[in-house]
Amino acid sequence: MLSISNAHPAVEERILAAAASCVRDYGIERVTLAEIARRARVSRPTIYRRWPDSQAILAALLTRRVTEVAAEVPSTGSGRAAIVARIVAVAQRLGRDELLMAVMHSAPEFAMTYISERLGTSQQLLIDALAADLGAAQADGSVRAGDPRQLATMVLLITQSTIQSAQIVEPILPAEALALELGRALNGYLSNG
Template sequence: MLSTSNDEQVDVGERILEAAASCLLALGVERVTLAAIARRAGVSRPTVYRRWPDSRSVIAALLTARVTDAWVQAPDSGTGRVALVTRMVAVAARLRRDEVVMQVLYHAPDLAMVYIAERLGSSQRRLIDVAEVELAAAQADGSVRSGDPRQLAAMCLLITQSTIQSAQVVAPILGEDALAAELTYTLNRYLS
């Protein structure tokens, strides 16, 4: 008899997302199908369909997981503006090095543009939510200027997101260290 414990369901979901990442890198965004994802994950197509209606939804969930993981894995050196900016810059660097995120950004512009110009995705909303809380705390300790912390968080997202998107274009001018230094300066000045 098959177990339906929550741990196994989470494990299956993670396997599906890992398989989607593998498919995305091997096949490209446009050639990823639910059948290919299911095959690589070692599950049936209905198992994938129970969680996501189509391959684009799986890819969106994969991106959300990657962005959320980048935030969780970034160094948390306390509270205040300097700590928050350090974390934001670390998240940007991690996402710029994430092959899956870059594959979507550079090879699926129609999908990427949805989250750049049309609407906020789940990962963007999550980042705004967590940054808002940290910005409010930094305002309380006096290290961040006054203003609506949600609006400040949204602007920090735009600044950081544009840095991630355009880093490749300015790489001959701003190497990785210089880009991180300039992003740090920009965010610190904006929030001071």
């Protein structure tokens, strides 16, 4: 097996890419450090120097994917309408994301950790970024008063629930209708009036 120095900047990327391909091919339950190492062309100790186990790799992978998707959707303004439009666009992309959906379908108990037991890193990052945006929108009067972090957390819960349940309500709310209704829900929640 090829062993690559820790100093090589592409090692972590290769490991995360290998983990993603394992999740897509096998589902999350059958992902092993040995298979990740084989696909990344690194030794298992190289992986252990970065993460303690496959669960930690998967958590890092999901954090990276969620933050990448959020970064892919540009902000078009600072008011409520622009913030809501961006949230809906990010939710649509996350709902179609092959990796995230593979995790949701192959390991619901892993996903439930971040749904019902604790906030993950990506959720914390999203709340922090959204709280800053909502604070700015409060200053221009387009978002109602309230603690921006609490508002952002509620927006996360509404949006996360929409993404998780999209498949079961698809016969009633196809993707475009669901996006429209999510936008209405968020606009109503954040509105001054």
